[in-house]
Amino acid sequence: MVTLGIFSAFTPENVLYLLGGLGVTVGVSIISVILSLIFGSIVGIIQFERIPYFSKFVGMINNIIRNLPLLLIIFFVYFALPKLGIHLPIFWATVLAMTTFESSMLAEIVRGGLESIDIGQFEGARANGLSNTQTMVYIVLPQAYKKMIPPIISQLISLVKDTSLALGIVLSEMTYRGQIVYAQNSNYIIPVLIVITLVYFLLNYGLSLIAKWADHKLA
Amino acid sequence: MNLLQDNFPTFMQGFGYTLLSSIIALVGSMILGTVFAIMQILPQNWVRTIGNVYVQVFRNIPLLIITFFFFLVVANYVKISGFTSGTIALTLYTSAFIAETVRAGILSIDGGQMEGARANGLSFWQAMRHIILPQAFRVALPSLGNQFINLVKNSSVLAFVGGLDLMYQGNMIAANTFDTFLTYIIVAVFYLVITLPLSYYVKHLEIKLKHAA
Numbered sequence: 001m002v003t004l005g006i007f008s009a010f011t012p013e014n015v016l017y018l019l020g021g022l023g024v025t026v027g028v029s030i031i032s033v034i035l036s037l038i039f040g041s042i043v044g045i046i047q048f049e050r051i052p053y054f055s056k057f058v059g060m061i062n063n064i065i066r067n068l069p070l071l072l073i074i075f076f077v078y079f080a081l082p083k084l085g086i087h088l089p090i091f092w093a094t095v096l097a098m099t100t101f102e103s104s105m106l107a108e109i110v111r112g113g114l115e116s117i118d119i120g121q122f123e124g125a126r127a128n129g130l131s132n133t134q135t136m137v138y139i140v141l142p143q144a145y146k147k148m149i150p151p152i153i154s155q156l157i158s159l160v161k162d163t164s165l166a167l168g169i170v171l172s173e174m175t176y177r178g179q180i181v182y183a184q185n186s187n188y189i190i191p192v193l194i195v196i197t198l199v200y201f202l203l204n205y206g207l208s209l210i211a212k213w214a215d216h217k218l219a
Numbered sequence: 220m221n222l223l224q225d226n227f228p229t230f231m232q233g234f235g236y237t238l239l240s241s242i243i244a245l246v247g248s249m250i251l252g253t254v255f256a257i258m259q260i261l262p263q264n265w266v267r268t269i270g271n272v273y274v275q276v277f278r279n280i281p282l283l284i285i286t287f288f289f290f291l292v293v294a295n296y297v298k299i300s301g302f303t304s305g306t307i308a309l310t311l312y313t314s315a316f317i318a319e320t321v322r323a324g325i326l327s328i329d330g331g332q333m334e335g336a337r338a339n340g341l342s343f344w345q346a347m348r349h350i351i352l353p354q355a356f357r358v359a360l361p362s363l364g365n366q367f368i369n370l371v372k373n374s375s376v377l378a379f380v381g382g383l384d385l386m387y388q389g390n391m392i393a394a395n396t397f398d399t400f401l402t403y404i405i406v407a408v409f410y411l412v413i414t415l416p417l418s419y420y421v422k423h424l425e426i427k428l429k430h431a432a
Binding site: 069072084165168175201204 | 275276279282283284287368371372373374375376390393399400403404407410411
């Protein structure tokens with residue numbers, strides 16, 4: 001009966017349905033990673049620049065967000081923000097929650113990357129007549145980003161995995177759709193879980209290989 | 220603040236379960252992680268392969284899927300609760316990350332340490348236990364601290380399987396009182412009570428280690 005379940009679970013409709021879920025997973029991940037790269041860089045640079053009071057304040061907020069479970073942030077955005085009059089559809093609520101959380105993670109990576117750059121690079125650029133902003137944009141950031149590629153990719157991997165948490169607010173991503181499929185028949189549970197696991201694994205393992213390759217290439 | 224007063228026992232119960240699950244998973248994943256870290260550096264090819272496959276598989280799949288596997292599949296054969304399924308999944312998931320951290324710690328120790336220990340008559344395992352691992356753990360301590368913070372945060376997946384943890388109780392209270400905003404803020408404070416001091420301690424360790432090097 002189990003073997004029967006393995007094949008009958010994957011009717012063309014179910015496969016297409018699961019693939020659509022994969023599309024949502026990848027979509028949320030890509031949008032969130034781009035947004036959090038932008039916001040994370042801004043927050044990281046603010047913390048690195050040590051602007052009196054402001055940097056400390058931003059750092060404190062960042063620390064609080066970083067130390068909360070992502071699941072809590074997702075629930076907060078979807079269930080608590082409407083109390084403040086902010087109503088978001090599920091997809092964008094997930095994106096907002098993921099972006100908030102991942103930005104704070106990436107800000108730490110950016111700050112660490114900037115701090116790893118030799119002070120002589122700043123001094124040399126400034127001595128050659130570049131402004132503060134120019135030094136940052138043309139000299140320091142390119143070097144820092146190069147070092148940050150591997151940790152950024154591992155952050156992307158956890159982002160892909162973490163989209164499954166949006167199940168909690170019924171985002172129609174792969175894990176949720178898997179649940180819908182095996183709700184039809186309990187014989188489907190094992191095959192569907194195995195296939196979903198495999199898809200996540202291949203996606204993330206591929207990303208981790210890219211991280212490894214980048215690490216070798218840039219080291 | 221009435222919300223906190225009225226539901227204080229429930230919050231504390233959730234807090235207790237979150238703490239309990241985190242501590243069990245921490246101890247379990249430290250042991251399991253160290254075993255797999257050592258497996259990854261042994262000379263025998265097949266042992267290394269097992270270690271590598273384990274780490275890669277559990278690092279690259281969502282914790283939620285592992286939790287569902289225990290809750291929906293394993294629980295059919297062995298009687299385990301949501302709390303137990305979640306904690307086992309948390310242990311397996313975290314052990315893969317701890318294995319990576321410990322392995323990096325071991326590899327950062329100079330090869331001369333092992334050679335010296337072996338030359339002085341220690342067996343491979345004695346050298347590992349008394350010479351290499353103590354040094355490796357010191358190097359790995361900040362990353363291990365970060366893994367523990369992640370573990371506490373990740374324990375919130377217990378909410379999906381009725382694990383009675385902080386997140387689960389928070390959802391219940393939010394659903395009962397309709398005051399989602401305040402409830403989730405209180406839940407956040409409870410999580411921060413555990414994670415924030417840890418994160419400052421990890422930072423302190425990082426600075427100390429940097430100066431020692």
